[in-house]
Structure formats: structure tokens, C-alpha cells
Amino acid sequence: MTSLLVIIVLVLLAVAIWQLTKIFDLTQVGNSNSNDSQIATDNDNNVQGYLMFGFLAFIYIFTIYGLFKWGDLPLHTPASEHGTDVDRLMNITWVLIFIVQAVTQVLLHYFAFKYRGKKDQKALFFADNNKLEAIWSSIPAIVLAGLILYGLYAWNNIMFVDEDEDVIVIELYAKQFGWTARYAGADNVLGKANVRLIDGVNDVGVDLADPNAQDDFVASELHIPKGKKVLFKIRSQDVLHSAYMPHFRAQMNCVPGMVTQFAFTPTYTTLEYRELPFMVEKVARINKIRTQKSAELVAAGNTALDPYTFDYLLLCNKICGASHYNMQMKIVVDTPEDYKKWFKEQVSLVQKVKESNEPAPAAEGTVIDSTAVSLDTVSKVVMK
Numbered sequence: 001m002t003s004l005l006v007i008i009v010l011v012l013l014a015v016a017i018w019q020l021t022k023i024f025d026l027t028q029v030g031n032s033n034s035n036d037s038q039i040a041t042d043n044d045n046n047v048q049g050y051l052m053f054g055f056l057a058f059i060y061i062f063t064i065y066g067l068f069k070w071g072d073l074p075l076h077t078p079a080s081e082h083g084t085d086v087d088r089l090m091n092i093t094w095v096l097i098f099i100v101q102a103v104t105q106v107l108l109h110y111f112a113f114k115y116r117g118k119k120d121q122k123a124l125f126f127a128d129n130n131k132l133e134a135i136w137s138s139i140p141a142i143v144l145a146g147l148i149l150y151g152l153y154a155w156n157n158i159m160f161v162d163e164d165e166d167v168i169v170i171e172l173y174a175k176q177f178g179w180t181a182r183y184a185g186a187d188n189v190l191g192k193a194n195v196r197l198i199d200g201v202n203d204v205g206v207d208l209a210d211p212n213a214q215d216d217f218v219a220s221e222l223h224i225p226k227g228k229k230v231l232f233k234i235r236s237q238d239v240l241h242s243a244y245m246p247h248f249r250a251q252m253n254c255v256p257g258m259v260t261q262f263a264f265t266p267t268y269t270t271l272e273y274r275e276l277p278f279m280v281e282k283v284a285r286i287n288k289i290r291t292q293k294s295a296e297l298v299a300a301g302n303t304a305l306d307p308y309t310f311d312y313l314l315l316c317n318k319i320c321g322a323s324h325y326n327m328q329m330k331i332v333v334d335t336p337e338d339y340k341k342w343f344k345e346q347v348s349l350v351q352k353v354k355e356s357n358e359p360a361p362a363a364e365g366t367v368i369d370s371t372a373v374s375l376d377t378v379s380k381v382v383m384k
């Protein structure tokens with residue numbers, strides 16, 4: 001509401017200034033010194049010509065200022081193997097854009113100045129120049145083709161998953177507004193799933209009759225081991241979402257009705273990444289701001305903010321509804337040993353469904369169904 005009022009006030013102010021200049025112009029009628037001609041004079045053209053240089057200086061100064069002021073905000077060290085390829089491609093693209101931008105802006109503004117209007121000077125009619133057109137078409141074509149070919153090569157390498165390769169299969173299940181990770185269990189094969197089977201605890205619709213689903217388990221925190229390739233099978237329950245793991249340079253759409261995939265190998269555990277010098281510095285900077293904010297909050301009688309610690313995140317990168325901004329899941333990269341330990345502690349979905357269906361706590365001596373897979377025994381096979 002306040003911003004609307006501000007906008008209305010600004011518009012009214014602009015109208016008032018416009019009316020004042022009109023009144024000022026009317027007071028000048030009949031004044032022999034004034035030039036109210038609609039045709040630009042040499043003086044007008046000179047002013048416009050020099051303003052071109054002024055604008056050129058403005059964009060360069062602003063670019064350099066921006067680099068110093070916000071240059072450290074982009075993501076830093078990638079936390080996955082293929083991340084270095086993505087960053088290299090990105091950096092090459094940036095350097096090319098910077099060179100082309102620097103050269104073309106100078107030329108554009110210089111020529112606008114050089115050929116500014118002058119009295120009695122006529123523009124030269126110039127139909128075409130084949131040589132010139134060949135040069136300015138072929139140079140960008142070659143550069144772009146090189147960039148696109150390199151991009152395709154990098155993309156194919158990133159997306160290639162060898163069928164026989166030893167990978168960990170995890171399903172990322174997206175819905176408004178949250179994520180669930182489903183692990184394929186000891187057999188490393190995800191059981192079938194369908195939204196029509198969603199029921200109670202089984203909120204990702206796993207087909208509990210499928211033999212492959214017997215050891216599947218779900219988690220609300222994504223654990224993955226360092227140094228091992230993880231293949232994500234991605235599903236969506238409702239609308240388009242996008243599984244975005246910025247630190248791993250990974251992003252893939254989640255499309256209702258189909259399974260998409262993305263695979264990567266993490267290269268830093270969460271603890272290792274927290275200790276990288278750039279991250280230590282970044283966290284210190286964030287916490288400095290939080291401390292200042294906390295002081296204000298406490299002064300106003302509120303509770304202080306908790307200090308920030310870094311965690312990898314899985315975010316949604318498609319505007320999918322009202323709580324899109326908060327659609328995230330913590331990712332923990334463990335050492336292979338810690339991952340194995342965590343994996344063993346998980347309870348299969350079949351077991352959880354069974355427990356939730358039990359009417360009352362089992363009486364002493366009740367025979368426990370032996371079909372429930374004990375992850376403890378089978379998980380040993382998964383991490384070879």
C-alpha cells in the first residue's frame with residue numbers, strides 16, 4: 001500500500017514538473033533570444049554527441065564498480081566432479097561477453113559521436129558492402145559455433161551415465177511444497193511407484209507389492225557419500241518443479257508424468273566444504289550481519305537470530321506456487337563410512353507402512369512378519 005502511494009505521488013510530481021516547463025515555455029514566446037525551432041542545431045547535436053561519451057563512461061564505471069562490490073557473490077568452488085567443467089564453460093562465456101561488450105560499446109558510442117548531425121552535411125547513401133557483411137557475420141558465427149559445440153560436448157559428458165557403472169540410485173520426489181528422497185535400498189533398484197498408490201505413510205506412492213520396493217526407504221534429508229556417483233531419478237506429483245543443487249552445479253526439471261534424471265559425484269563432504277577459506281569468510285560475513293540484526297531484534301524485545309552454518313541445499317527453481325521460495329531440502333555429503341552408518345539406521349517404507357497399520361502395540365510373543373527386510377543385513381552389499 002505504501003509503495004502504491006509513493007508511486008502515485010511520484011507520477012503526480014512528474015505531471016506537475018511537466019506542466020511547469022510548459023508554462024515556462026509559454027513565458028518565453030516573443031523573446032528574441034529563444035530558439036523554439038523543432039530542428040536540432042549544431043549546438044544540440046554536439047551536446048547529444050558528448051552525452052554519448054558520458055553514457056559510455058557510465059556503463060564502464062558501473063560495470064567495474066559492480067565487479068568490486070558484488071564480485072564475490074556468485075557461487076565459488078564447485079562441490080561435484082563435473083562442476084569444474086560447468087564453471088569453465090561459464091567463465092569462457094563471461095570472458096567472451098566482456099571482450100565483445102567492451103569493444104562494441106566503444107565503437108557504437110564513438111560512431112554515434114563522429115557522425116552526429118552537422119549543418120549542411122548530408123548523409124551518404126550506402127547500399128551494402130559484401131566484404132564487411134561477410135566479416136561481421138562469419139566471426140560471430142565461428143565463435144558461437146565453437147561455444148555451442150564445446151557446450152554440447154560438456155553437456156553430453158555430464159549427462160552420460162554408464163549402465164554398468166556402480167552408482168547409487170536415489171529418487172527425488174517433488175510436490176507443492178517439499179521434497180522427499182527415496183533410496184533404492186540394498187538392491188539399488190527403485191520399486192515401481194504411481195501417484196494413485198499414495199496412501200498414509202506411503203506419500204510417494206510406492207507399489208508395496210513390487211519385490212524391488214521391499215527395501216526402499218524414504219528420507220526428509222538427502223544423504224549422499226563423497227566420491228561416489230549418485231544417480232537421481234526425478235518425479236513430480238503435481239506441477240513443474242526444478243531440482244536445483246547449486247553447489248553441485250546440477251539442475252533438472254521435475255515433470256509430472258515422467259521420470260527425468262541427473263547424476264553427479266560429490267567431491268567435498270559438508271564438513272570439508274564448511275572449512276574452505278572462502279566459505280569460512282562468507283559465513284563470518286553473514287553472521288556479522290545476523291549479529292547486528294539480532295541486536296536490533298533484542299532491543300525491540302524479540303528473540304535473537306541463530307548463527308548461520310553452511311549446508312548444501314536442494315532448492316526448487318521453478319516458480320511453482322505460493323510457497324515455492326521455501327521448497328528446499330538439506331543435503332548432507334558424508335564420508336563413505338558415515339553414509340554407510342546412516343544407511344543402516346534407516347527403516348524400510350514397507351516396515352513403516354506395516355507399523356502405521358498396526359492397531360495397537362504388538363503384545364509380547366507376537367510373531368513379527370519375516371518379509372520385512374532388515375536393512376541392517378542387506379546394506380552391506382551396497383557400498384562395495
Ligand SMILES: [Cu+2]
Nearest residue numbers: 241316320327
Ligand atoms: Cu517447486
